[in-house]
Amino acid sequence: MDFSNKFTAELARINGAIARLAPAPPADAPAGGRRLAEAMRYSLQAGGKRVRPMLALAAFEVCAAGRPGVDPLPCAVALECVHTYSLIHDDLPCMDNDDLRRGRPTLHKRFDEATALLAGDALLTEAFRLMATHYDGDLSRALSRTLADAASGARLIGGQMQDILAERGAPPSAAELEYIHLNKTAALLEASLVCGGLMGGAGEDALALLREAGRRLGLAFQIVDDILDATADTASLGKTAGKDAAAGKTTYASLHGLPSARKIAAEQTAAALDAFRSLPGGGAFPAWLAERLLNRKN
Amino acid sequence: MDFSNKFTAELARINGAIARLAPAPPADAPAGGRRLAEAMRYSLQAGGKRVRPMLALAAFEVCAAGRPGVDPLPCAVALECVHTYSLIHDDLPCMDNDDLRRGRPTLHKRFDEATALLAGDALLTEAFRLMATHYDGDLSRALSRTLADAASGARLIGGQMQDILAERGAPPSAAELEYIHLNKTAALLEASLVCGGLMGGAGEDALALLREAGRRLGLAFQIVDDILDATADTASLGKTAGKDAAAGKTTYASLHGLPSARKIAAEQTAAALDAFRSLPGGGAFPAWLAERLLNRKN
Numbered sequence: 333m334d335f336s337n338k339f340t341a342e343l344a345r346i347n348g349a350i351a352r353l354a355p356a357p358p359a360d361a362p363a364g365g366r367r368l369a370e371a372m373r374y375s376l377q378a379g380g381k382r383v384r385p386m387l388a389l390a391a392f393e394v395c396a397a398g399r400p401g402v403d404p405l406p407c408a409v410a411l412e413c414v415h416t417y418s419l420i421h422d423d424l425p426c427m428d429n430d431d432l433r434r435g436r437p438t439l440h441k442r443f444d445e446a447t448a449l450l451a452g453d454a455l456l457t458e459a460f461r462l463m464a465t466h467y468d469g470d471l472s473r474a475l476s477r478t479l480a481d482a483a484s485g486a487r488l489i490g491g492q493m494q495d496i497l498a499e500r501g502a503p504p505s506a507a508e509l510e511y512i513h514l515n516k517t518a519a520l521l522e523a524s525l526v527c528g529g530l531m532g533g534a535g536e537d538a539l540a541l542l543r544e545a546g547r548r549l550g551l552a553f554q555i556v557d558d559i560l561d562a563t564a565d566t567a568s569l570g571k572t573a574g575k576d577a578a579a580g581k582t583t584y585a586s587l588h589g590l591p592s593a594r595k596i597a598a599e600q601t602a603a604a605l606d607a608f609r610s611l612p613g614g615g616a617f618p619a620w621l622a623e624r625l626l627n628r629k630n
Numbered sequence: 631m632d633f634s635n636k637f638t639a640e641l642a643r644i645n646g647a648i649a650r651l652a653p654a655p656p657a658d659a660p661a662g663g664r665r666l667a668e669a670m671r672y673s674l675q676a677g678g679k680r681v682r683p684m685l686a687l688a689a690f691e692v693c694a695a696g697r698p699g700v701d702p703l704p705c706a707v708a709l710e711c712v713h714t715y716s717l718i719h720d721d722l723p724c725m726d727n728d729d730l731r732r733g734r735p736t737l738h739k740r741f742d743e744a745t746a747l748l749a750g751d752a753l754l755t756e757a758f759r760l761m762a763t764h765y766d767g768d769l770s771r772a773l774s775r776t777l778a779d780a781a782s783g784a785r786l787i788g789g790q791m792q793d794i795l796a797e798r799g800a801p802p803s804a805a806e807l808e809y810i811h812l813n814k815t816a817a818l819l820e821a822s823l824v825c826g827g828l829m830g831g832a833g834e835d836a837l838a839l840l841r842e843a844g845r846r847l848g849l850a851f852q853i854v855d856d857i858l859d860a861t862a863d864t865a866s867l868g869k870t871a872g873k874d875a876a877a878g879k880t881t882y883a884s885l886h887g888l889p890s891a892r893k894i895a896a897e898q899t900a901a902a903l904d905a906f907r908s909l910p911g912g913g914a915f916p917a918w919l920a921e922r923l924l925n926r927k928n
Binding site: 358364365367369421444445447452460477486493508 | 653655656659660661662663665666667670715719722724725742743744745747748749750751752754755756758759761762763765766767768769770771772774775777778779781782783784787788789790791792793794795806809
């Protein structure tokens with residue numbers, strides 16, 4: 333099968349689901365409700381890579397041979413809502429203070445800080461609303477719990493907090509940098525694969541493989557992000573390039589050097605491929621996605 | 631029964647559950663994780679009125695004659711997490727820019743803006759984690775959905791957005807002010823009562839009564855808040871008094887005058903009492919709570 337065509341088709345399916353499921357204000361909503369929905373859609377529909385929904389759909393498909401009744405798209409959209417919220421809040425002046433995201437002004441630049449804060453809050457809430465609306469009790473509970481664990485203060489938000497502290501204080505050690513990446517980035521990639529598995533009825537062994545693949549993939553993904561920040565230009569990235577070096581930020585690239593950072597990313601990707609290929613369904617498309625993420629240019 | 635003693639006992643039970651269930655960092659957490667948990671506890675344990683957990687427990691008790699296996703406390707804590715998150719974000723400089731909350735410096739004053747932003751995000755996530763961890767599939771789903779609807783861009787966050795726009799633009803009409811209160815304040819009070827009912831196995835009729843009572847109570851609660859802002863002092867409020875007038879903000883008190891505002895609050899409370907008293911279990915304690923909220927001094 334031509335995975336490149338499949339990727340394009342899946343991307344269209346994901347973007348269609350986002351357009352359909354993203355909050356739209358009721359016709360009689362006052363100005364605040366319209367503004368908020370407009371802000372949420374501005375960020376959700378800025379044309380990201382859709383890595384998390386794509387991984388969820390791929391994991392679902394590998395596992396779902398016997399479970400045709402479940403629609404994975406609302407969950408895929410929920411994962412993108414959480415990712416988008418985390419970017420919006422991360423771009424705020426009190427955090428990374430960034431002006432450009434996905435090739436467009438960041439949300440607080442396009443609207444204002446209060447609107448960006450609230451739109452982020454609403455997107456996080458919307459993710460849990462989707463999980464609680466589109467799945468039956470046990471599956472809904474498992475998906476919500478997986479998402480809440482990944483987005484919690486112990487993981488995604490804990491990683492962001494540690495990242496902020498690292499920027500303010502002493503440069504992080506290699507172990508602290510790994511902690512930041514495993515939580516700030518890998519947690520939600522792991523959760524995306526696990527949610528796909530849960531929707532597909534995966535057993536404990538398959539879920540453990542998906543978790544392992546997500547952890548490896550997340551680490552590789554963030555290292556590639558750091559390498560691209562150091563080597564690509566703003567136009568191809570769609571966000572400000574060279575920010576890490578300008579801020580004196582410690583990354584895998586600065587700590588280990590570019591060749592070693594590339595090697596670690598490739599090793600982590602190889603470990604993710606091993607885990608995918610051990611899945612009952614073979615995991616060929618998830619493995620293709622993992623290689624694509626390693627070799628991406630933005 | 632002496633409801634005053636009951637209230638004190640319930641308050642202790644709620645505060646005990648918050649102390650037990652609020653996120654604590656694992657012993658080996660890095661500095662970021664410890665800071666985040668400390669910030670979340672600083673705001674959660676600042677000694678608020680615990681109105682939302684109290685209403686949830688009261689509604690649970692009225693309905694729960696036949697459902698002894700459910701522990702309402704994790705849900706009660708989840709509701710307080712959402713309320714606390716909304717206060718933390720509302721106090722930020724880009725929103726209300728407030729320095730004092732519950733008699734202490736606001737979180738961004740005590741820590742910093744980034745920590746307050748992230749602690750709020752983590753508390754919202756924690757609420758859904760509690761709902762997905764402590765209840766079985768169908769109940770977990772119903773609680774999550776109720777909470778997500780109430781906290782969504784269509785309700786809580788929509789009300790906050792409208793409130794911000796009203797402060798920046800033309801003073802709101804009476805209808806717009808009611809919209810703000812019904813969403814910014816009443817939505818979560820409604821959800822608290824409905825969650826209590828859901829945990830207690832309430833039927834559709836009882837849930838509708840709880841929703842109606844919450845709507846009325848929420849409106850009354852916010853009007854009393856506005857009246858206290860205009861008439862009480864900072865020391866008794868535990869937050870900056872006279873803010874609305876200083877900011878030229880339109881409230882029920884400024885729009886309708888203090889006597890009319892007091893009358894509307896009393897009428898809304900009376901309507902809430904009617905709804906509570908129509909509940910199968912009689913609703914005497916919820917009704918006592920509603921009267922207490924009307925006559926509160928902070």
